[in-house]
Amino acid sequence: MPITVNGEQKDWREGLTLAELMEDLRFTFPLKIVAINGQGVPRDAYETTILRDGDQVQVIHMMSGG
Amino acid sequence: MIPVVIDGQSTEIAPGATILEAARSLGIEIPTLCHEDSLEPAGTCRICSVEITVDGRSRIVPACKYSLEEPARISTNSARAAHARDGILRNMLSRWPNVQVLRDLASRFGVEEPETKHPARNHNEHACILCGLCVRICGEGLWHHALAFHGKGSDRHVAMVTDDGASPCVGCGACAAVCPSGAITMLDDPNHPADGPRIRRAGMVITSEMLLLDKLQCRMREVGTGHLVEIMNDYDLLPVHNFRFGSHPDAEKIASHHFKARYFTQGVADGCGLGCDMACAKAVDDFVLKTGPDKGKSVIVDGPEYETLAGCGANLGNFDPECIIELNYYCDHYGIDTISFGTLTAFVMECFANGILDLERTGGLDLRFGNGQAALELLHQMARGEGFGLVAGQGTRRMKAIFAAEYGADPAFLQDIAMEAKGMEYSEYVTKESLAQQGGYGIALKGAQHDEAWLIFMDMVNKQIPTFEDKAEALHYFPMWRTWFGLNGLCKLPWNDVEPADNAQQAEPHKVPLHTQGYCDFFAGMTGKEVTPADLILQSERVYNFQRIFNLKMGFGRRKHDSIPYRSMGPVTQEEYLSRQDRYDSQLREELGLDTASMNLSEKRAALRKLREQRYESLLDAVYKRRGWTPDGVPTEETCRRLGIHKVEGLMDLIAPHQQK
Ligand code: SF4
Ligand code: SF4
Ligand code: FES
Numbered sequence: 001m002p003i004t005v006n007g008e009q010k011d012w013r014e015g016l017t018l019a020e021l022m023e024d025l026r027f028t029f030p031l032k033i034v035a036i037n038g039q040g041v042p043r044d045a046y047e048t049t050i051l052r053d054g055d056q057v058q059v060i061h062m063m064s065g066g
Numbered sequence: 067m068i069p070v071v072i073d074g075q076s077t078e079i080a081p082g083a084t085i086l087e088a089a090r091s092l093g094i095e096i097p098t099l100c101h102e103d104s105l106e107p108a109g110t111c112r113i114c115s116v117e118i119t120v121d122g123r124s125r126i127v128p129a130c131k132y133s134l135e136e137p138a139r140i141s142t143n144s145a146r147a148a149h150a151r152d153g154i155l156r157n158m159l160s161r162w163p164n165v166q167v168l169r170d171l172a173s174r175f176g177v178e179e180p181e182t183k184h185p186a187r188n189h190n191e192h193a194c195i196l197c198g199l200c201v202r203i204c205g206e207g208l209w210h211h212a213l214a215f216h217g218k219g220s221d222r223h224v225a226m227v228t229d230d231g232a233s234p235c236v237g238c239g240a241c242a243a244v245c246p247s248g249a250i251t252m253l254d255d256p257n258h259p260a261d262g263p264r265i266r267r268a269g270m271v272i273t274s275e276m277l278l279l280d281k282l283q284c285r286m287r288e289v290g291t292g293h294l295v296e297i298m299n300d301y302d303l304l305p306v307h308n309f310r311f312g313s314h315p316d317a318e319k320i321a322s323h324h325f326k327a328r329y330f331t332q333g334v335a336d337g338c339g340l341g342c343d344m345a346c347a348k349a350v351d352d353f354v355l356k357t358g359p360d361k362g363k364s365v366i367v368d369g370p371e372y373e374t375l376a377g378c379g380a381n382l383g384n385f386d387p388e389c390i391i392e393l394n395y396y397c398d399h400y401g402i403d404t405i406s407f408g409t410l411t412a413f414v415m416e417c418f419a420n421g422i423l424d425l426e427r428t429g430g431l432d433l434r435f436g437n438g439q440a441a442l443e444l445l446h447q448m449a450r451g452e453g454f455g456l457v458a459g460q461g462t463r464r465m466k467a468i469f470a471a472e473y474g475a476d477p478a479f480l481q482d483i484a485m486e487a488k489g490m491e492y493s494e495y496v497t498k499e500s501l502a503q504q505g506g507y508g509i510a511l512k513g514a515q516h517d518e519a520w521l522i523f524m525d526m527v528n529k530q531i532p533t534f535e536d537k538a539e540a541l542h543y544f545p546m547w548r549t550w551f552g553l554n555g556l557c558k559l560p561w562n563d564v565e566p567a568d569n570a571q572q573a574e575p576h577k578v579p580l581h582t583q584g585y586c587d588f589f590a591g592m593t594g595k596e597v598t599p600a601d602l603i604l605q606s607e608r609v610y611n612f613q614r615i616f617n618l619k620m621g622f623g624r625r626k627h628d629s630i631p632y633r634s635m636g637p638v639t640q641e642e643y644l645s646r647q648d649r650y651d652s653q654l655r656e657e658l659g660l661d662t663a664s665m666n667l668s669e670k671r672a673a674l675r676k677l678r679e680q681r682y683e684s685l686l687d688a689v690y691k692r693r694g695w696t697p698d699g700v701p702t703e704e705t706c707r708r709l710g711i712h713k714v715e716g717l718m719d720l721i722a723p724h725q726q727k
Contacts, residue, residue, distance in 0.1 A: 006528055007529050026300040027527075028297060029300075029301070029523070031284065033570040040570065059527070060530065060576075061523035062523070062562065062565060062575060062578075063521075063524065063562050063576055
């Protein structure tokens with residue numbers, strides 16, 4: 001079962017960290033909030049958070065812009 | 067992590083944290099007088115003295131400044147710590163016996179005023195206690211450098227810096243807000259607010275976020291809105307070659323770090339809004355112009371900001387930073403808006419690429435994508451009213467008519483690729499994958515501007531507003547909220563280009579509720595009238611609906627005027643479809659159940675276009691309904707009565723013929 005990010009299926013691989021996922025998706029905007037299966041992840045834990053198969057990831061980008 | 071023990075309580079802290087931060091995490095309160103979280107610690111007053119023991123050796127250090135790098139034991143109340151702290155306090159009391167913060171600390175620690183009187187004794191209850199906070203916030207914090215210490219010994223005091231009799235003070239009030247003794251008060255509040263301190267308190271929230279958080283968030287103080295170039299490129303939202311694409315491999319060449327390193331002057335207040343600590347208006351100093359009437363002159367260029375980098379840069383395929391800076395300078399010099407110039411020139415370049423224009427028609431200007439120098443020459447011609455500049459200078463809407471009538475171009479194709487709505491050129495975001503943002507541009511009263519609503523992340527990336535009703539709600543709330551800034555003469559950026567550290571934990575983080583409350587405080591502090599966030603929206607709604615009806619009076623303001631070019635909804639050309647084929651094919655499969663494998667490219671393009679155009683119409687239906695408008699986009703009589711604008715003379719007569727019976 002792949003993971004979902006904001007409701008869309010995305011590829012998953014063993015050992016994938018949250019930081020790597022953000023990089024794969026090019027989610028580079030700094031003002032964002034991430035939750036895995038409803039649980040918020042602090043910014044400094046992206047590197048050490050390992051995603052499990054089937055995880056539901058929510059990435060809320062705050063607005064900014066113009 | 068480093069283990070530390072403070073007053074017998076153990077904790078672990080990140081290396082480099084100060085003793086003050088570690089103590090706060092345990093709920094232990096250490097007194098401070100010269101400390102502000104948003105400033106580098108100075109360690110001036112020493113009231114925060116504590117005893118630290120590392121490797122069996124003890125000493126007294128200032129908690130606000132001392133960073134912990136190894137395991138330590140700390141006491142805030144040992145005999146030695148108390149002796150140091152109380153001695154300092156006694157000394158201060160002997161000099162400033164009536165200052166309230168000092169008296170509060172004396173009673174908290176049971177310290178008596180000493181018998182010996184300080185030679186420079188000052189009985190004023192708002193005496194300056196020389197903590198230096200005002201000097202530091204004004205200088206290193208806010209870059210105004212209006213205050214400094216003068217004199218020596220007991221004559222040492224804080225005073226305004228003046229340069230040729232003029233003070234660099236902008237009256238921001240930050241010094242008064244941080245002063246612990248009340249020595250600084252604002253005497254002259256030219257706008258005569260009902261409650262000045264309340265406004266300053268609300269302002270200080272933004273000030274300290276800017277000083278503390280901006281470097282971790284948008285870096286507005288370093289590069290301004292330019293940071294969006296790389297972000298928009300990463301999210302496929304940076305307009306490239308007249309909005310055909312959303313990213314380009316060369317975009318890195320105009321990324322904000324180059325501007326910070328090579329062009330933007332750092333560490334100066336910008337004077338954009340006096341006392342605005344966001345200071346995002348960056349400038350290039352000593353720029354030597356290579357073209358035009360000021361050729362060879364060294365000038366200051368105000369910018370470039372994101373819209374200029376995207377419009378005069380990526381959208382033209384021009385990734386030469388100095389050419390963009392020069393376009394920025396001459397647009398300002400001639401009084402031409404960089405967005406309109408960028409977008410209309412991108413249209414011209416696409417027409418050139420399609421053979422609608424050629425060297426003969428442009429008078430020799432080789433307006434290929436990527437030719438920034440030709441764009442500069444076009445700008446000079448527009449200003450002089452010469453050559454092809456005379457045509458382009460009329461704007462995108464008129465060019466469509468001219469190219470069809472005089473050059474035989476296909477009007478339908480021109481309509482699709484000319485990025486204007488209501489006659490105004492689009493600002494610089496690619497909206498193809500965000501229906502809500504298509505509405506944000508199309509329904510905006512003034513034309514194709516994103517300043518009523520910027521919903522791309524909420525809609526396209528976060529998928530927070532999936533239904534038409536969700537999108538309509540966002541297209542109600544945000545345009546009304548942003549209109550409110552205009553009504554009050556405020557800039558929108560401090561609302562959400564910096565956010566409170568705990569914004570994520572709020573109920574509706576995308577509205578930045580803590581800042582919204584700050585604006586309520588600002589309004590109440592200014593006028594004396596208490597308001598809620600809902601009241602602010604209502605204020606805007608009245609004006610917004612009135613403006614919509616004004617548009618109607620001027621021959622606009624109906625559904626047909628909210629239409630947008632197909633380029634902003636989807637791929638116009640084959641090349642555009644193919645560049646994001648997977649995305650478009652999967653939409654056809656998932657939303658229409660089509661078997662894309664058995665369809666040719668033109669069938670797929672036609673099916674996608676039909677779907678996207680229908681969705682835009684459904685969006686208009688939902689938004690008009692949410693706003694209390696008729697299906698033709700005219701406010702209903704009931705809406706006007708609810709908002710109280712029905713009393714405006716002639717207004718009800720104006721909308722009457724447009725009501726549905
Ligand atoms: S009001 Fe602002 S600019 Fe003026 S002295 Fe105080 S901090 Fe500096
Ligand atoms: S005026 Fe206030 S903030 Fe400035 S040094 Fe004196 S006590 Fe400190
Ligand atoms: S608060 Fe630490 S030295 Fe002043």
